[in-house]
Amino acid sequence: MDLSKIFLKDACPTSMGGQxxxxxxxxxxxxxxxxxxxxxxxRIHIKTQPLSKPGWWVKTPIVRGVFAFxxxxxxxxxxxxxxxxxxxxxxxxxxEESDSSNGAKDExxxxxxxxxxxxxxxxxxxxLMITFSVILAIIMSVGIFILLPTVVVSWLKHFTENxxxxxxxxxxxxxxxxxxxxxxxxxLEDIKTTFQYHGAEHKTIHxxxxxxxxxxENAQEFYTLHPRCGTSFLMFVMIISLILFSLLxxxxxxxxxxxxxxxxxxxxxxxxxxxxxxxxxxxFLVKILSLPGxxxxxxxxxxxxxxxxxxxxxxxxxxxxxxxxxxxEGICDKEAHLxxxxxxxxxxxxxxx
Numbered sequence: 001m002d003l004s005k006i007f008l009k010d011a012c013p014t015s016m017g018g019q020x021x022x023x024x025x026x027x028x029x030x031x032x033x034x035x036x037x038x039x040x041x042x043r044i045h046i047k048t049q050p051l052s053k054p055g056w057w058v059k060t061p062i063v064r065g066v067f068a069f070x071x072x073x074x075x076x077x078x079x080x081x082x083x084x085x086x087x088x089x090x091x092x093x094x095x096e097e098s099d100s101s102n103g104a105k106d107e108x109x110x111x112x113x114x115x116x117x118x119x120x121x122x123x124x125x126x127x128l129m130i131t132f133s134v135i136l137a138i139i140m141s142v143g144i145f146i147l148l149p150t151v152v153v154s155w156l157k158h159f160t161e162n163x164x165x166x167x168x169x170x171x172x173x174x175x176x177x178x179x180x181x182x183x184x185x186x187x188l189e190d191i192k193t194t195f196q197y198h199g200a201e202h203k204t205i206h207x208x209x210x211x212x213x214x215x216x217e218n219a220q221e222f223y224t225l226h227p228r229c230g231t232s233f234l235m236f237v238m239i240i241s242l243i244l245f246s247l248l249x250x251x252x253x254x255x256x257x258x259x260x261x262x263x264x265x266x267x268x269x270x271x272x273x274x275x276x277x278x279x280x281x282x283x284f285l286v287k288i289l290s291l292p293g294x295x296x297x298x299x300x301x302x303x304x305x306x307x308x309x310x311x312x313x314x315x316x317x318x319x320x321x322x323x324x325x326x327x328x329e330g331i332c333d334k335e336a337h338l339x340x341x342x343x344x345x346x347x348x349x350x351x352x353x
Contacts, residue, residue: 005223006294007282008210016205017228018315019076020197021083022190025312026076027201029319032327033075034336036315037083039090044311046336047082047329047344048318065272066265072230073137085345142261144181146241149174150256163250171242178238182299192302199224200304200312202297208316216309224301227286228279231300232293236271239292244270310334 018027024037034048057067153170160166185191206222207214241260244267248259278290304312318328318336331340 002223003287006225006227007287008206012209012211014205014209016208016316016319018201018205019079019230020194020201021079022087022194023197023311024083024086025197025201025204025315026079026083027204027312027315027319029316031323032319032321034315034318035079035082035086036311036318036332036336037086038307038311039086039331041090042307043331044314044334045086045090045330045342045344046314046318046332046338048327050327061273062266062269065269068272069268077137082344089342089344142264145174145178145238146260146264147257149177150260151253154253157250161250164246166250167242167246170245171238174241175235175238178234179296179299182296186299195300195302196304196308197312199301200308202226202229202301203304203309204312204316208320214313214317216306216313219309219313220304220306224303225294225297227290227294228275229293229297229300231297232278232290233271233275235293235296236274236289237267240270240274241267 016027016029018025018033020026021035021037023039024035026033026035028051030051032048032050034046036044036046039045055067057063149170153166153173156166156169186195200219202224203219203222204214205226207219210222212218241263244263245256245260248256250256251259274289278286314332314334314336318332321336328336328338328341329344330338330342332338
């Protein structure tokens with residue numbers, strides 16, 4: 001790993017960021033976000049929407065990390081669902097391939113959705129779906145990556161009473177579970193494609209921050225690894241939680257479970273501050289602290305194709321426009337110019353900072 005190609009000396013760090021979605025990339029600029037999706041016929045569908053001005057918390061260390069984590073999780077779920085809707089609208093899924101049992105299930109789900117929409121309104125149903133998805137994701141993440149390791153490691157107390165060793169074993173197990181999880185899902189074809197778009201996102205941001213023309217050829221010259229990646233944030237979470245939990249000793253399992261849950265916001269806040277520091281600095285200490293996260297990014301990013309880079313470039317060009325530029329939704333060219341207007345669904349606009 002050549003760190004000089006990741007912490008680029010002449011680069012100008014920006015607030016540009018994003019995430020991979022299904023067959024595409026979401027990119028956030030200063031005042032708007034764009035979701036670019038490669039539809040089955042090869043064209044690019046782009047939607048841009050405004051970002052609200054950041055609240056008071058954006059200047060409050062630690063606290064801003066907690067807000068950023070929650071809003072990013074919510075926004076990420078919305079963009080993923082939207083990209084799936086785009087692919088479905090353009091015929092990426094063949095409903096005739098589903099068997100009769102799935103058809104009956106889909107019909108029941110359609111009736112339930114129709115009843116909920118009629119009863120509470122489309123916006124309320126959409127918000128309910130997002131809220132449920134986020135809550136479920138948080139519960140599963142906390143259960144698997146926070147609570148499970150401390151319960152499993154409890155049996156080691158029969159061999160040692162050393163609180164430091166027990167907390168170390170818990171932290172190492174947590175990291176191993178996460179790595180095994182990433183390694184397992186990376187074998188799925190759809191996930192491989194998503195990881196390629198993740199790499200395309202990073203390469204494009206590197207290209208943008210080095211003030212080069214946004215072309216697939218220029219972007220391809222960069223690494224798929226980036227110091228401000230959310231994958232690095234997750235690694236910081238696991239390392240900081242290991243250190244912080246070690247300060248609490250090794251009480252009984254119920255106190256440990258409760259303390260882990262209570263300290264999650266603090267861990268997230270501290271991890272966010274370290275990530276921001278890593279994103280705007282290239283000193284030796286930052287590089288050392290970033291190594292575990294960068295190594296993990298080797299699992300969550302893959303080398304993109306030229307076509308995937310074109311989608312990422314289109315998404316970044318869609319947000320690099322004047323503040324009074326109109327918002328668009330539909331088929332666009334590679335320069336993010338609207339060619340054919342088409343609205344997908346009717347989900348509420350993104351308002352997260």
